[in-house]
Amino acid sequence: MAVLTYIQAVNQALKEEMEKDEKVFVLGEDVGKRGGVFLATAGLYEQFGEERVMDTPLAESAIAGVGIGAAMYGMRPVAEMQFADFIMPAVNQIISEAARIRYRSNNDWNSPITIRAPYGGGVHGALYHSQSIEAIFANQPGLKVVMPSSPYDVKGLLKAAIRDDDPVLFLEHKKAYRLLKEEVPEEDYVLPIGKANTVRDGDDVTVITYGLCVHFAKQAAEKLEQEGINTEILDLRTVYPLDKEAIIKAASKTGKVLLVTEDNKEGSIIGEVAAIISENCMFDLDAPIRRLAGPDVPAMPYAPTLEKEFMMNPEKIEQAIRDLAEF
Amino acid sequence: MAVLTYIQAVNQALKEEMEKDEKVFVLGEDVGKRGGVFLATAGLYEQFGEERVMDTPLAESAIAGVGIGAAMYGMRPVAEMQFADFIMPAVNQIISEAARIRYRSNNDWNSPITIRAPYGGGVHGALYHSQSIEAIFANQPGLKVVMPSSPYDVKGLLKAAIRDDDPVLFLEHKKAYRLLKEEVPEEDYVLPIGKANTVRDGDDVTVITYGLCVHFAKQAAEKLEQEGINTEILDLRTVYPLDKEAIIKAASKTGKVLLVTEDNKEGSIIGEVAAIISENCMFDLDAPIRRLAGPDVPAMPYAPTLEKEFMMNPEKIEQAIRDLAEF
Amino acid sequence: MANQTYSLAEDKETLLEMYREMLLARRVDERMWLLNRSGSIPFVVSCQGQEVMQVAAAFALNKEEDYVLPYYRDLGVIIHFGMTTRELFLQAYAKAEDPNSGGRQMPGHFGKKKSRIVTGSSPVTTQVPHATGFALAAKMEKKPTVAFVTLGEGSSNQGDFHEGLNFAGVHKLPVITMVENNQYAISVPVNKQVACDNIADRAIGYGMKGVKVDGNDPIAVYEAVKDAHNRAVNGEGPTLIEAVSYRLTPHSSDDDDMTYRTKDEVTSEKEKDGLEQFKKFLFEKGYLTEEINNELEATIKQEINEATDYAENAPYAEVSTIADHVYGEKGDQ
Amino acid sequence: MANQTYSLAEDKETLLEMYREMLLARRVDERMWLLNRSGSIPFVVSCQGQEVMQVAAAFALNKEEDYVLPYYRDLGVIIHFGMTTRELFLQAYAKAEDPNSGGRQMPGHFGKKKSRIVTGSSPVTTQVPHATGFALAAKMEKKPTVAFVTLGEGSSNQGDFHEGLNFAGVHKLPVITMVENNQYAISVPVNKQVACDNIADRAIGYGMKGVKVDGNDPIAVYEAVKDAHNRAVNGEGPTLIEAVSYRLTPHSSDDDDMTYRTKDEVTSEKEKDGLEQFKKFLFEKGYLTEEINNELEATIKQEINEATDYAENAPYAEVSTIADHVYGEKGDQ
C-alpha cells in the first residue's frame, strides 16, 4: 500500500472513477491546466482532456446548476467549489434544486451530482478562506453531506459519493490536504455514506466529531491514555443525515460525551448530535454533554494570534476530555 | 386599542417607522402599486411614493445586495423577499456580506438592513411556498433572526429590527397573516431582540417554540388545563442568537421539555435549544427532551392530505405534552 | 401575419395541428379557472396569450431527441411534447397519478421524463443552467440533442440567466433560450424590470445570436426556433430568442391585476390575441372552416370533461407515502 | 498614447501626481512580494499591470463626494483616495492598527470609511450590488455622489454583476462600473470566461453606456471615467467601462502562473507595461527628468522602508478582542 496525503487520495479517487466510468467528469474554476488551486485535479486534464476536466467561467451557481442539469441527463458530474466559502452563490441550486429534484418529481428524475469544496481553517485564510459551512446545508432532506477525516476515508467516501444516485456535498478540510498521510489501498473500495465510524475504543469518555478534529481528538486521546483515561472516538463521516444509532450507542457506552467541531458553536451540527443524545439516551449519561467549538464570531481572523485562538487543537480537546473524565 | 391581524401589524409597523425616519424605505418585488402579494405594504406606495416603496427587478441577490449597500451608506432599508423560499439566491449577500460587514471592518462599517420574508405552510403552497428556512441562517454570527408569534410581537419586533444597527432577518408566518388577530397598541413601542418571552406559566411541562407554533401550543395548553396539566410556554421570538438564560430557566422550571417546530426535525433550530439544555441543566430534567417537528422530507407537498400530515397542529402538541406529563 | 416564403405557411396539416394544440391549451386553461373559481382547485397559473409562441416553438423541436425545460406557463410546450389532458388535470387536482409530481407540487410545475420534459421548481430561472447542463451532456455524448428552455422577461434579471447563458456561450452548447415576454412580472411592467429595449440585446454579451419575434406570429416563432435548432445541431452554439405577447389573465388565481393595470389596457391587448389572429389566418387561407372548428372545439371539450371527471375522482397519494423518494433506493435509477 | 485634445495631456502637475501614485502602488506591491518571499508576510495579491487604469480612474472621481468599492488589486484606487503607505503595510502584516480590518482580513481586502473606501470581502462581485445601493441612497438623498466599483473580467460572469447592473440601469443610478480586464482569472484566459468580444458589450443589456479603453493609457481611462462621472451627476445614469491591460504577476503569492502561461507571453506583455509607457510619455513631454524621477523613487523608497518597519513592529490585536464587533453596541454607529 502506498502512503497518500489527503489531497492525493482525493486525486486518486477522481482518477479511478473517471477511468472506470466515462460519465464521470470534473468541472470548476482552474481545475484544468492548473490542476486546481490545491492540485486536487492535477494530471486529470492531461489524462482525460479538456472536455472531462472543464475550466468553467467564474460563476458558482452555474457550476452547480450546469452540473445538476448534466446529472439529470445521466452524467456523473463532480463539481469543485474552489473554496467552501464560495459555495454561497450556489445555495439556491443546491438546496432548491439538487436536494429536491427526486422528491418533487416523485422519483421520476434524480440528480447524482457530487460537489467538492475545501473548508476549514488554520491556513492563514482569514474570514473567507477558512469557514466551516456544513451547518448551512445540514438541514436539507434530499442532500447528503460528507466530511472525511483521513486519506483512507477520502478515497472510499469520494468514490461512494460519485456513485451515489443523489446529490452529495463533499467537504474536504484544506488544512488536512498535506497534513494528513496514511497508507491507502491501491484497489477500488467504497465506504458507506450515512454511517459513522468508531476510530478508537475507550470506556471513560466518548468524543464525537468529524473532519480534521478527528485527527486532533486522536492525538489528545493518545496522550490521555498514558494518564489512564480511555477515550472512545466516533467519527461522524456523514454529517447529514446523521447516523443516529451509532451516536446513541457511542454516547451510552461511556456516559460522558464531548462533542467537537471547528465551526462556531451556536447552530453547528454538533447541536443536533446533542439533541439526538438528549432525546434518546439522556438517562445513560453521567455528565452533562460538553460541546467544544469555535467562538461565535463570523469566521476566523487573519492575524496569527486570533486565528490560533479560534482554531481547534489537541490541547483544547485533551483538557475537555480530562475535565469530563474527572467529572 | 385596535384589533389588528398579523399582516396589519406588519403594515402598521412599516408605516410608522417610515413616518418617523425618512431614511427608512421598502424595496422588493410587487411592493409598490400592488402593495405586496400579501398586502404587507398596502397603502405605503400611495403615502410615501415610488422612491421609498420601490418595485425592484426580479432578482433577490440584488434586493439584498442593493439594500446592504444603501444600509452601509446610512439608510434603513427594509427588503422584502416575496416568499422565504426565494431568499436562496440572496444567501451569499446575506451571509457573506450583511452578517460579516461589521466584524470584517473592525467596526468601521455596519449594515442595518431588515430583510422580511413570509415563511411556513398550511396555505396550499407546496414545496416552494411553505418552507421554514431559519435553520439555514441560524448559525451565522453577525446576523439576527427574528420570528414573531403574534400581531403584538410583530409590531414591536419589526420596529426594533428596523432600528437595529445590525442586519435582521425577520420571518413572518404567512398562515398567521390573517389567522391571528389581537389588540395592538396604537402608540409606538419596541420589543427586545435577543430575548425570549414566557407566554404562559405552568409547572408540569415546558414547551419551547416560536412563530405560529406558539399559537398552536397555547391552544393545546388551554385544553390540557382542564385535565389539570399546567404548561409553561416559552416563545423564543429571536431564534438566532438564542436567549440561553431564558431557555435554561424555562427547562429547569418543570423538568419536562417539549421543543416544537414546523421545520424538518434534523438540523432545525430546536436541536440547538436541546443542546443548550443538555449542556446546562440536564440534571434538572425528569424526562428526556422531546422534539416535535415536521418529517425529514424536502418540504410540504401540495396534496391536502400530505400537507396536513406534514403541518404542525394543536392536537400533535397536546398529545406530546400529555405524554410528557405522564412520564 | 408577416408574409413568409417558407412552406410552413402552406403546410395545412401542420398548421391545423398547431392550432389544435393552441386551442387545447387555451381551453384547458379556461377550464382550470372555472374549477378554481368554483372552489374545486386552489390554484391556477395561466398560459393565456402565450399559447401561440409555445406551440409554434415546440413544433420546431425534435420530440425524440430534444429536452424541454419549461416554465409554469408552458402548457403549449408540454402538450406538444406529450403531456395529456388527463395528466394536466391530475396535476391541477394534485392526485397520486399525476406524472409531474404525484400531487406534491403546485399546478404548473411540469416534469415527465418519458416525454423529455425536465422537472421544474418554483424559484424562477434555475432551469436555465440546467438546460446548459443538458446541452453540455448531449455534446459530450455526441447526441443531436438540443435543450430548449423558457422563462419570463422578469426572470431574465436573475443571476442564473446570466451565468447559464454565459456558460452556454463560452462552450458553444446546443441550447435555445426563449424568453416569453408577456410584458409583466406579476405587477411590474417590463420597463421597470429592464432598461434595455430588447431582452434579445443581452445575447451579444454572451457571444450568441439574439432574435426578437412577435410571439403572436406562429410562423415567425417557428422559423426563429427552427433556425436556432439547425445551428444548435450543427455545432454553431446557443441562441437567445425573445418572443413578445401579452399576459391576458391576472398573474395567477391569487392575483388581482386591476390593482396595477387597467381594464382598457387588457381589452385592447385581447384584440391582438395570437390565437384569434391565427384562427383568422387559417380561415382566410381556407384551411379552417366553421365546421372543422366546431368539431375541434367539441372534441376538445369532451376530452377536457373526461379528464376533469377522471382527475376529480382519482385518489390522493396515501399519507404513508409522504417520506418516499427523499433519497433513492435500490431499484430506482 | 492616443493623441488627445483634452488639456490633461498638458496638465503637468496632475500628470506627475498621477505618475507618483502609480509608481508608489508599483513599488509597494514589489516590496510586498519581497516580504512574502522572505517569509515575513504570508500572502500578497498584486496590482502590477493595472496601476495606470486604477490611478487614472480615481483621478476622475471626487474624493469628497464619491464612494469607491474597490477589489483586491486596486492599490492605485485606494492610494488616491487616502490609504497611506503605512496603512498598506499594516494590513499586509495584519496588525491591530490596520484601518481596513484590524488584521482580521487577508491583504487586499480594503475598507476605510474616513476615505470613502467601502469594506470589501473575498467572494468576488458582491460589491457590484453594493455600489448600486450607495448610488440609490445618494440619489434619494439628492447628493452629487457617484459610486465607483471595480472587478475583474472573470468576475463579470457572476450573477451579482447582472443583477447589480440591471438594477442600476432600470433606476438610472449614478454608478460607474469598471471591469479591469487583465486577461486572466487565475489560470483561465478571458476567452474561456466569456464568449463576447468585449465585456463592454454587456452594457446594452442593461440599457447603459458601455465603453472599452486601453487600460495602459491613463488619459483615455481618465476621460472615459470623467465622462461617465459627468453623466452620472447629471442624472444620465450608469456606465460600464472595460479597461484592458495584463496581469504581470502570478494571480497571487500562492499561484504558479507558469503552469498555464509561458514566460515569453509574460515578457512580451511586460514590454507594454502602462507604467513604463507613461513614464516614457512624461519624459518625451519633458515633464519628467532623470533627476525628478530619481528623487521620486528615493522618496517612495524611504516611505516604504519606514512603513515596513513601523508595521513589522506594530502589535497584533489582543486575543481578547476576538469576539468584539460581531454586533454593534451602544456608542457604535
Ligand SMILES: Cc1ncc(C[n+]2csc(CCOP(=O)(O)OP(=O)(O)O)c2C)c(N)n1
Ligand atoms: C426566485 C423567485 N423570486 C420570486 C418568485 C415569485 N414570482 C413568481 S412568478 C414571478 C414573476 C415572474 O415574471 P416573469 O419572469 O415575467 O414571468 P411571467 O409570470 O410574466 O410569465 C414572481 C416574482 C419566484 N417564483 N422565484
Ligand SMILES: Cc1ncc(C[n+]2csc(CCOP(=O)(O)OP(=O)(O)O)c2C)c(N)n1
Ligand atoms: C465567488 C468566488 N469564487 C471564487 C473565488 C476565488 N477567486 C479569487 S480571484 C479569482 C479569479 C478572479 O479573476 P478576475 O475576476 O478576472 O480578477 P483578477 O484576479 O484577474 O483581477 C477566483 C476564481 C472568489 N474569490 N469568489
Ligand SMILES: [Mg+2]
Ligand atoms: Mg412576464
Ligand SMILES: [Mg+2]
Ligand atoms: Mg482577470
